[in-house]
Amino acid sequence: MATAALLAVDWGTTSARAxxxxxxGDVLDMRNAPLGISQVVDARFGEALDRLLGDWRNExxxxxxxxxxxxxxxxxxxxxxxxxxxxxxxxxxxxYTPQRELALVPGVRTRDANCVPDVMRGEETQILGGVDPRExxxxxxxxxxxxxxxxxxxxxxVDFATFMTGEAWHVLITHSILGRLAVQxxxxxxxxPGFERGxxxxxxxxxxxxxxxxxxxxxxxxELAPEEVSDWLSGLLIAREVRNARTWAHRHGYDGGRVRVIxxxxxxxxxxxxFAREDVIVTPVPSHAAARGLWHIAxxxxxxxxxx
Amino acid sequence: MATAALLAVDWGTTSARAxxxxxxGDVLDMRNAPLGISQVVDARFGEALDRLLGDWRNExxxxxxxxxxxxxxxxxxxxxxxxxxxxxxxxxxxxYTPQRELALVPGVRTRDANCVPDVMRGEETQILGGVDPRExxxxxxxxxxxxxxxxxxxxxxVDFATFMTGEAWHVLITHSILGRLAVQxxxxxxxxPGFERGxxxxxxxxxxxxxxxxxxxxxxxxELAPEEVSDWLSGLLIAREVRNARTWAHRHGYDGGRVRVIxxxxxxxxxxxxFAREDVIVTPVPSHAAARGLWHIAxxxxxxxxxx
Numbered sequence: 156m157a158t159a160a161l162l163a164v165d166w167g168t169t170s171a172r173a174x175x176x177x178x179x180g181d182v183l184d185m186r187n188a189p190l191g192i193s194q195v196v197d198a199r200f201g202e203a204l205d206r207l208l209g210d211w212r213n214e215x216x217x218x219x220x221x222x223x224x225x226x227x228x229x230x231x232x233x234x235x236x237x238x239x240x241x242x243x244x245x246x247x248x249x250x251y252t253p254q255r256e257l258a259l260v261p262g263v264r265t266r267d268a269n270c271v272p273d274v275m276r277g278e279e280t281q282i283l284g285g286v287d288p289r290e291x292x293x294x295x296x297x298x299x300x301x302x303x304x305x306x307x308x309x310x311x312x313v314d315f316a317t318f319m320t321g322e323a324w325h326v327l328i329t330h331s332i333l334g335r336l337a338v339q340x341x342x343x344x345x346x347x348p349g350f351e352r353g354x355x356x357x358x359x360x361x362x363x364x365x366x367x368x369x370x371x372x373x374x375x376x377x378e379l380a381p382e383e384v385s386d387w388l389s390g391l392l393i394a395r396e397v398r399n400a401r402t403w404a405h406r407h408g409y410d411g412g413r414v415r416v417i418x419x420x421x422x423x424x425x426x427x428x429x430f431a432r433e434d435v436i437v438t439p440v441p442s443h444a445a446a447r448g449l450w451h452i453a454x455x456x457x458x459x460x461x462x463x
Numbered sequence: 464m465a466t467a468a469l470l471a472v473d474w475g476t477t478s479a480r481a482x483x484x485x486x487x488g489d490v491l492d493m494r495n496a497p498l499g500i501s502q503v504v505d506a507r508f509g510e511a512l513d514r515l516l517g518d519w520r521n522e523x524x525x526x527x528x529x530x531x532x533x534x535x536x537x538x539x540x541x542x543x544x545x546x547x548x549x550x551x552x553x554x555x556x557x558x559y560t561p562q563r564e565l566a567l568v569p570g571v572r573t574r575d576a577n578c579v580p581d582v583m584r585g586e587e588t589q590i591l592g593g594v595d596p597r598e599x600x601x602x603x604x605x606x607x608x609x610x611x612x613x614x615x616x617x618x619x620x621v622d623f624a625t626f627m628t629g630e631a632w633h634v635l636i637t638h639s640i641l642g643r644l645a646v647q648x649x650x651x652x653x654x655x656p657g658f659e660r661g662x663x664x665x666x667x668x669x670x671x672x673x674x675x676x677x678x679x680x681x682x683x684x685x686e687l688a689p690e691e692v693s694d695w696l697s698g699l700l701i702a703r704e705v706r707n708a709r710t711w712a713h714r715h716g717y718d719g720g721r722v723r724v725i726x727x728x729x730x731x732x733x734x735x736x737x738f739a740r741e742d743v744i745v746t747p748v749p750s751h752a753a754a755r756g757l758w759h760i761a762x763x764x765x766x767x768x769x770x771x
Binding site: 264267268269271272273274301316317318319320322323326327329330331332356359361362363364365366367368369372373375376378392395396399400402403 | 572575576577579580581582609624625626627628630631634635637638639640664667669670671672673674675676677680681683684686700703704707708710711
């Protein structure tokens with residue numbers, strides 16, 4: 156087994172992913188476990204970490220983690236760092252667990268144009284792992300339950316914004332009247348034609364609270380198949396997020412014509428359809444962005460020496 | 464007991480309300496029952512009607528109902544009438560139950576600027592009961608689970624639009640992460656200061672999928688009390704509906720400065736706060752709009768003679 160210089164954990168609410176990382180940042184091994192924060196009973200985080208690392212836990216190398224594990228309700232709080240947040244600020248704000256089992260990366264906070272706070276925890280690390288510090292301007296999208304959009308300039312997270320797209324889709328299709336006429340088909344790797352039609356609706360300038368109701372009325376009128384409702388709603392919400400996030404980026408002086416997307420393949424494929432519709436160029440992202448970000452932060456914090 | 468000329472029923476999904484109406488349209492008696500369509504087992508609508516009417520059921524006068532009772536899934540379908548829908552079109556499209564126990568008022572349909580259908584069933588009757596046919600231009604708002612806004616010209620429903628405000632609030636506060644930091648206080652007759660702050664957020668031009676997240680971040684940052692989350696979210700969604708609906712009315716040539724509001728008192732009071740913020744004048748609505756609308760329709764259909 157190649158020698159690791161760092162054990163890195165992307166530790167979220169529902170799942171955790173651990174990496175063995177080489178001194179040059181390469182990912183040597185990876186393992187997933189259903190050991191998300193919400194599965195940890197009685198705050199036994201140390202035990203959960205041991206189970207997650209398995210036989211790696213005897214390696215005497217630094218350990219670092221990002222994600223919800225550092226929230227106030229969890230192991231130890233790693234307080235949010237304000238934007239603009241450079242890599243060095245994250246590195247110097249690492250918080251250690253009581254027995255120094257793990258260094259925890261802080262989340263990042265900002266305020267929007269109306270001074271309402273916004274926060275992220277975990278995505279800041281993926282973002283820093285998804286850029287090269289020499290890049291002057293990068294617009295990133297991290298689609299998900301709570302999608303994040305971020306602006307990064309020379310390795311500094313300048314600003315970001317959250318969109319509750321994934322969760323809005325989930326609660327509406329599961330708990331609202333919109334799901335009542337819907338029939339869930341077999342999970343498709345590629346979204347159906349309903350998705351494309353939802354995209355068209357979402358790219359418009361309508362009011363979201365009104366537009367949503369189309370997921371019911373189109374079926375009532377026989378203009379959308381019950382099997383397409385879920386995809387239609389997904390397309391509507393994703394497109395609305397993309398349109399609104401590009402407006403947000405414009406206000407920050409970004410043309411929004413190029414976006415780097417970090418996320419799971421199926422979701423990235425959906426966003427790619429929305430981006431293509433708007434002629435937005437999707438730029439490739441290095442794999443294992445979280446591991447890469449943790450390695451950058453560990454190195455900046457002096458946990459591992461620079462062997463690049 | 465004064466002589467009734469009509470038994471009128473506003474029969475919705477969760478509840479039903481029956482009225483004895485005099486020949487001149489005055490409501491003589493009213494009764495509510497938890498006999499909404501969703502509570503009727505095995506399509507035994509006739510029995511439910513008898514229970515709802517109670518001792519009124521022996522009165523030999525015409526009976527008419529509006530609401531979900533006329534939907535495709537329920538007693539007998541009363542197909543939607545297209546906008547612009549005058550009173551006379553609704554009256555001439557009444558559908559009778561098999562044994563003529565009840566005349567059912569059709570719903571109304573339209574298409575929005577993007578040709579996506581919209582529908583209502585029950586509100587058309589409240590709307591016609593809430594206007595005088597001699598009024599040339601009336602903008603109405605019917606706040607609720609699925610709020611409706613309608614434009615009525617000389618007793619004709621010219622167009623309308625649905626906003627899923629009430630249901631969006633319900634599913635988000637009940638099933639999303641936004642409810643997790645919320646503490647439900649005792650039901651207040653007047654909304655708290657969180658509502659006013661939500662109104663401010665909702666009147667802005669932000670993206671709804673982003674703005675919603677403030678219900679979490681403001682609490683995380685100690686800037687909103689957990690007891691205020693529900694009201695804040697209510698204010699945000701109501702204000703966004705009002706802003707968007709007024710834009711919709713403008714596009715139809717209405718200035719949106721005067722609105723007639725039909726709904727339950729607590730909800731109307733919330734909307735009144737949002738309207739006051741925008742200097743919108745709320746014009747009074749006659750009570751028992753549904754009963755009044757059913758009487759207008761019955762009269763137009765010749766079920767009762769004109770004794771005005």
